[in-house]
Structures are given as C-alpha cells and as structure tokens.
Amino acid sequence: MHHDTPEQLQEKARQLVAEYVSKVDDLKPKERTKIPSQDMPAQDPEVRVHNLDEVALGYTFEQAQVEAIRCLQCVKKTCVEDCPVRIDIPGFVNHIAHGNLDQAAGVIKEASLLPAICGRVCPQETQCQQNCAVGKALKDVEKSVAIGRLERFVADWERKTGKISVPEVKSATGKKVAVVGSGPAGLVVAADCRREGHHVTIFEAFHKLGGVLRYGIPEFRLPNDIIDKEIQTLSAMGVEFKTNFVVGKTRKLKDLMEKDGYDAVFIGVGAGLPIFMGIEGENLVGVFSANEYLTRANLMRAFDKGHADTPIYQSRKVAVLGGGNVAMDSARMAKRLGAENVYVVYRRTEVEMPARKEEVEHAKEEGIEFLFLQNAKRILGSEDGRVNAMECVRFELGEPDASGRRRPIQVPNSEFMLDVDTVIVAIGNGSNPLLTQSTPGINLNKWGNITVDENQKTSMDRVFAGGDIVLGAATVILAMGEGRRAAAAINKMLAEEIERERKQ
Ligand SMILES: Cc1cc2nc3c(=O)[nH]c(=O)nc-3n(C[C@H](O)[C@H](O)[C@H](O)COP(=O)(O)OP(=O)(O)OC[C@H]3O[C@@H](n4cnc5c(N)ncnc54)[C@H](O)[C@@H]3O)c2cc1C
Structure with missing residues (x-):
C-alpha cells in the first residue's frame, strides 16, 4: 500500500488548515465529514525494520487541527460512553480545533493519568472510535475522528514543551499504602493515593518499573522515555520505589501489613504467566x-x-x-x-x-x-x-x-x-501466581484471578486488587480504570479511619 511521506502529509494538512480554520465554528456536519481524515506519519518500513525507534511519528499541529475540525461535536457523545475512563472527548478535541492545547491537555488529565501511553496503545477502533458519527457517516471505522492520535498529540506536546506539572500532594496523613506491581494499574493507584498525602511504596519484582509497558510492549510502539517520564512524575510526588522485590518471596504480603505497618495494599501483579x-x-x-x-x-x-x-x-x-x-x-x-x-x-x-x-x-x-x-x-x-x-x-x-x-x-x-x-x-497469558500462592486467605476464581467487589476489594481486609490479575490478560486502559477505582476506595477507607482516630 502506498503511503504519503510525512512531508507530503504535512503539506496537505497545511492547505486544509488554511481553508477551514477561520470558519471552524460555522462548518456544517456535511462539510466536516468531507474533510479528509489525517493519516499518521510513519517511518518507512524498509528503514524501521532495522531500528527500534517508534514506527508512528505523531501528528504535526496542523494535522491535529484538521483532524479535530472533523469532529461533529455530537449531542449524544458515544465516544465518551465507549471510553473506559470517560474522557470528555468532544471537549478536548474542540480545544485542539481552536488551537488551545493547554486546555485540551487539562480536559484529558481530568480523566486519564497516562494519555501519552493510552493515545498510543489503546484499541480505539473498538472503543471511542467505534461508534463515532463521522466514521458511521462514511461507513468506515477507520475514517472516524482519530481520537487516539489526537490524545497522543496533546500528551506529546505537553511533554515536549515541558508543561507536565507535578500534581499537588496533600500534607502527610501518616498512613502507608503498599502497591505491588508497577504496571499501569499500580502506577495509577500510586499517583491517586499519594495525592491524598499517604506514604506510598511501589514494590516491583523486576529491576525496572512499568510492568508490561516496559517489558512487553516494544519500544517501536511505546518508547521507554514516555514511561520514564511518568515514573519521574511519581518520584517527584514522593512515591517510594522498591525494585527487585517479589512480594510473596522477598516478603510475604501479610508481613507488609503486620510487620511493616502498611495500612492498605493494592495488588496489581498482572498476567505474566506464559501459556x-x-x-x-x-x-x-x-x-x-x-x-x-x-x-x-x-x-x-x-x-x-x-x-x-x-x-x-x-x-x-x-x-x-x-x-x-x-x-x-x-x-x-x-x-x-x-x-x-x-x-x-x-x-x-x-x-x-x-x-x-x-x-x-x-x-x-x-x-x-x-x-x-x-x-x-x-x-x-x-x-x-x-x-x-x-x-x-x-x-x-x-x-x-x-x-x-x-x-x-x-x-x-x-x-x-x-x-x-x-x-x-x-x-495467551495466565495470572501471575507468585503472590497469590503465598497468600492464603485471598480468594481466586478458577483461572487463578483474584476476585474483587465493586470497589476492587479482595476477600482480605485492607487488600485491594486490579488490572490483569483480576481481569485476566486485558488492556492498559482497563487496568488503569481498575486502579482508579481501587485508589478511590483505599483513600475513602483511610480518610474514614483518620476521622475516627481524630475523634478518639
Ligand atoms: C506484548 C504485549 C503487548 C500488549 N499490547 C497492548 C496494547 O497494545 N494495548 C493495550 O491496551 N494492552 C496491551 N497489552 C496488555 C496490557 O499491557 C496489560 O493489560 C496491562 O499492562 C496490565 O496492567 P497491570 O498493571 O495489571 O499489570 P502488568 O503491566 O502486567 O504489571 C504487573 C507488574 O507486577 C510485577 N509483579 C508481578 N508479581 C509480583 C510480585 N509478586 N511482587 C512484585 N511485583 C510483581 C510484574 O513484574 C509487573 O511489572 C499488551 C500485553 C503484552 C504482553
């Protein structure tokens, strides 16, 4: 299949911006769906098979703007309904169409903590882009507004322009949260619990952090410096990391709670057992x-x-x-x-x-x-x-x-x-058995996945779980969504406890 070069794509986008940007608020739906969808610039296949650099190069500002102008700003927002973390997609896309990238980033960040990652690896064609009205009108899901590429564009812009800020951390509560596993589920829990002022430690079996984002998904799809940046942000927030630490072997889960004084544990050990x-x-x-x-x-x-x-x-x-x-x-x-x-x-x-x-x-x-x-x-x-x-x-x-x-x-x-x-x-992959086998009292289903309630709470007191160890091998965004829910439950539990202690 013939693909335009990045330069050709940019030239076409420049012309489209000149034609449409001045009337961005006045275009009729029919005019919008006529605007050609913007292809992702990519490394030449013959070159890229000899390197590990990212294949997809990312939109330019002009390409992002043209793509954003294609959005119909529907009243019934199927894209939001189909997004597991409910990003206000028309909202951030509209900001891009108007060239307000700061605001676009703000909207995405309200719902998603790792947009540079999700913009790259989410299966958008079966989620937010699946029922996009533009794709439906053109009878081709590939012609839907390229929401993932736009999300990636905004996140990359933020990173490249040094605009990523370290989230505010509330004053210390004295409570300790242990996060087992540094995949997307664990990273999200760490960020959300740390924000509330709890002391958070991530325990990771490998010598590097990031879970499958680091050791599974190759650099040519998800460069390591993006994961590094997320870890740096957590580190700047004061999250503590313990690598080469296998919970269940280096130390038992119950010892983390009974001997090391952790008030809550999140288990995000993934599905790393090969079948x-x-x-x-x-x-x-x-x-x-x-x-x-x-x-x-x-x-x-x-x-x-x-x-x-x-x-x-x-x-x-x-x-x-x-x-x-x-x-x-x-x-x-x-x-x-x-x-x-x-x-x-x-x-x-x-x-x-x-x-x-x-x-x-x-x-x-x-x-x-x-x-x-x-x-x-x-x-x-x-x-x-x-x-x-x-x-x-x-x-x-x-x-x-x-x-x-x-x-x-x-x-x-x-x-x-x-x-x-x-x-x-x-x-396929099965659930990671190391921790669960050495933790009696944690209920599993017949596939070895940890069973949880609607707040991601396991059968053990103060122990929560999420991501692939609960879902079976799933996706990054679902792992993140479970992490979010678990962190909210942990924060609530600890806040109630602090309140009780204050009253005593
Ligand atoms: C090759 C590959 C490609 C994929 N591509 C995509 C994609 O394109 N899009 C997508 O959405 N999803 C993709 N996935 C799936 C996605 O990566 C996972 O669903 C997601 O990473 C699960 O996140 P998690 O946080 O639950 O666990 P993981 O990312 O698996 O992280 C778990 C972490 O826990 C650590 N750990 C395990 N046991 C212990 C222990 N006892 N003590 C301490 N640490 C422990 C592990 O070392 C690991 O770092 C892919 C998966 C693979 C393998």
Missing part, C-alpha cells in the same frame, strides 16, 4: 514464550548485540504462534533482531484475528508473512536439541463457537513441514 501449546518439542532450544522473548529484547536490551548480558537467540526463520497483539509484537521484534523470514501462524483467518488492525498492517508492511488457517502440531529438533522444523496442520472454519468466532476445524491429512529455527508461543 504453552502443550505440543511435542516445546522444550527444545529455540522455543520461547512471547513473554520471555519480548522481555529479553525490551528489558535486557538483547538487541544491543555485543553489549547485552542476555544476548538474543540468533534466528533466521521464526514462527510466531497466535494472532493477538503479543504475537504481532513478537513477530515484528524478531524481524528487527535480524530474522530473514518471520511467519505468524494462526489457525483462523485474518477476520478473526484479535490483534489491532493497525498492528497487522504494520507487520505486513514490514514483511511479516501470515499463515492463516494453519497451526503447529509439533516442533522438531536436531541432535543437539535445537529447533530445526515445525510440523503444521491446516484448518477450515466451521460454525461459530461460544466466542462468536467461527470454530477452526482440522483438515485431515493436511500436515506439512515449515523450515524454522525459532518458535515463539504467543497464545
């Missing part, structure tokens, strides 16, 4: 869980050949099993780490693939090959125990199953061999 296929050959050298593969690449800097302590496995032909975002990230990372051929092996068709469309497009542009209606049957190895082939089998689609997707049915005698030296398994 394997259970097929022959999965223990061969050269088979990785997506989790391990991406963690080696992102966190241990395995791409930094010659310098990294944990060099990545040298691969020539890679099969990635699965069809979600994690599979796309693994495949695109493998390409960047030097693989010549990367196959995504998925047992249904492109239509059923859960990965975001944009990620699939990007992967295709980068030369990733998709093997639809196929799946791995067994992995074969050489005498020294290394992968040297994968036996696959073909599928066809039958009737819809419980998920509403058509069920893949194996085609008899359709086996064939795929020449690969690396297999990355990206078929």
